[in-house]
Amino acid sequence: MEERNEEATVEPYWDTNSNPSNVSKILYWVGGLEIILGFFVALYMANESYNTEWTIFLIWLLPTMVSGLLIMGFAEVIKLLAIIKDKMDS
Numbered sequence: 001m002e003e004r005n006e007e008a009t010v011e012p013y014w015d016t017n018s019n020p021s022n023v024s025k026i027l028y029w030v031g032g033l034e035i036i037l038g039f040f041v042a043l044y045m046a047n048e049s050y051n052t053e054w055t056i057f058l059i060w061l062l063p064t065m066v067s068g069l070l071i072m073g074f075a076e077v078i079k080l081l082a083i084i085k086d087k088m089d090s
Helices: 022-046 054-089
Strands: none
Touching: 022 054
């Protein structure tokens, strides 16, 4: 078996308080806002006929949830890429 070189290991970057990219902050909040507004729009559309229809609620809620989570995922990728760039520069 090969021995590991302890000096060549890279320590993970776990500082969650640091968010070096403003674009990632904006995208994160846009994704969260889309999910929240999608919930209220889904409630409105489900109650439009004065009878709550849960299938219409889900038809409106699920796509907004998916797209909001995708936007939040892109924000996380941008944040991690900015952290990697900052580590490469230093």
